[in-house]
Amino acid sequence: MIFQESETVELKAIVVEDIKKEVIAFANCEGGKLYIGVQDDGTVSGLDNPDETSLQISNMVRDAIKPDLTMFLHYETVTVDGKKIVAVNIQQGTERPYYIAKKGLRPEGVYVRQGYSSVPATNTAIRRMIKETDGDHFEEMRSLEQNLTFESAKKVFAERNVKFGLTQMKTLGMVTQDGVYTNLGLLLSDQCVHTIKAAVFQGTTQSEFKDRREFSGSLFRQMDEAYDFIDFRNQTHSTFDKLYRIDRRDYPETAVREALLNLLVHREYSFRASTFISLYADRLEFTSIGGLVSGVSLKDVTMGISVCRNFKLANVFYRLELIEAYGTGIIKIMEAYEGTGMMPQIETSDNAFKIILPNLNAMPEPARQMQVNPEKGTPEEKVIALTKQRGVITRKEIEILLGIGQSSCGRLLKKMIGNGLLIQEGKGKNTHYCLPQ
Numbered sequence: 001m002i003f004q005e006s007e008t009v010e011l012k013a014i015v016v017e018d019i020k021k022e023v024i025a026f027a028n029c030e031g032g033k034l035y036i037g038v039q040d041d042g043t044v045s046g047l048d049n050p051d052e053t054s055l056q057i058s059n060m061v062r063d064a065i066k067p068d069l070t071m072f073l074h075y076e077t078v079t080v081d082g083k084k085i086v087a088v089n090i091q092q093g094t095e096r097p098y099y100i101a102k103k104g105l106r107p108e109g110v111y112v113r114q115g116y117s118s119v120p121a122t123n124t125a126i127r128r129m130i131k132e133t134d135g136d137h138f139e140e141m142r143s144l145e146q147n148l149t150f151e152s153a154k155k156v157f158a159e160r161n162v163k164f165g166l167t168q169m170k171t172l173g174m175v176t177q178d179g180v181y182t183n184l185g186l187l188l189s190d191q192c193v194h195t196i197k198a199a200v201f202q203g204t205t206q207s208e209f210k211d212r213r214e215f216s217g218s219l220f221r222q223m224d225e226a227y228d229f230i231d232f233r234n235q236t237h238s239t240f241d242k243l244y245r246i247d248r249r250d251y252p253e254t255a256v257r258e259a260l261l262n263l264l265v266h267r268e269y270s271f272r273a274s275t276f277i278s279l280y281a282d283r284l285e286f287t288s289i290g291g292l293v294s295g296v297s298l299k300d301v302t303m304g305i306s307v308c309r310n311f312k313l314a315n316v317f318y319r320l321e322l323i324e325a326y327g328t329g330i331i332k333i334m335e336a337y338e339g340t341g342m343m344p345q346i347e348t349s350d351n352a353f354k355i356i357l358p359n360l361n362a363m364p365e366p367a368r369q370m371q372v373n374p375e376k377g378t379p380e381e382k383v384i385a386l387t388k389q390r391g392v393i394t395r396k397e398i399e400i401l402l403g404i405g406q407s408s409c410g411r412l413l414k415k416m417i418g419n420g421l422l423i424q425e426g427k428g429k430n431t432h433y434c435l436p437q
Helices: 019-028 050-064 123-134 151-159 166-172 183-188 219-233 253-265 298-302 311-319 329-336 379-390 395-402 406-418
Strands: 009-012 032-036 073-080 083-090 111-114 117-120 196-201 209-215 236-241 244-249 275-279 283-289 345-348 352-358 423-425 432-434
Touching: 009 019, 019 032, 019 050, 019 083, 019 111, 019 117, 050 073, 050 083, 151 219, 166 311, 183 219, 183 311, 196 219, 209 219, 219 253, 219 275, 253 275, 253 283, 253 311, 253 329, 253 352, 298 329, 298 345, 329 352, 379 395, 379 406, 395 406, 406 423
Parallel strands: 009 032, 196 275
Antiparallel strands: 032 083, 073 083, 111 117, 196 209, 236 244, 275 283, 283 352, 345 352, 423 432
């Protein structure tokens, strides 16, 4: 019998630590045979106790290699030229990539066969093996990073009085039954590699920054910090309806909350690009990576139909009562703007989804250009200025302000409404006018 190393054959005189690399490399590729008791040049040196050698390799594979590979190894004692050697037949495993447990799913822990040698796998090769064996669903795939901590998650679960331990993590899909962290676990861990970038701009374009931040860590931490960032800048403006003061924030809190949760739960995490929150003078934009799920239209979304891209992540948020039900978020955003004369917008592309919340207190450009003292300017300018001060204005107040009759006031109002400078609300005696938002 002639022994020679090849892509599928490895020779070792004795059991050494490197045997783990050879076993992993064969299991990650097309399989192969490992002969113990044979020199590199093919000379048979033999073994004194082949059974002990087989047991030693078996223990090494069981204790040092993950996932469990023992079922894919077959041991045989062979006699060659009167000397005994051990032949280990290694099949390609079904849970690739296999790796050295202490080093994890990183190149220094994952090996593949290249020519006559076993070499570290590239990150690309590791991802390809995971996809081949785990499928395409990102959150269920094994995470490349296995050194994870969950301080932020523990805090959130404790605040919601929900248990958080290994049993619960397995049930939720954060950990496999073999104790390997999934990508869902990575997203909720303190080591999450995905981030949210937020920026505040001076006006209505991106020509001038006022502030910018990037939020990292667990999705729970990103959620809290991003909301605080927006909430701090979500100003409250006051108007008066006769003797009554009316306070209104720039953006309804419900709409902000639901848009932020949508950004976190429904984004496509297989891409490493950040998601964006952009705050302008007149709007707030949430842009996430990943367009609509195949087969779902924008009309479907606005009707409350939801096909969840990250079902397990959504389930975690549901259990923590951060979301109430799948598909209600967009409807709640729209409802938050009812009666304001403004509506949120949704824009989609093949790879992005954007929610645009209009600023309820932002003055439209025509009105902004006509900010003057109510006692000065053209009739239109006077009406705009007084309406801005009071929030709403009645026909009678306009007649008194301008010193005109009912017919002249009616013609003026019709003209201003037609030019988009005023909006009529209410009916009959409750009719009043406000600035478009």
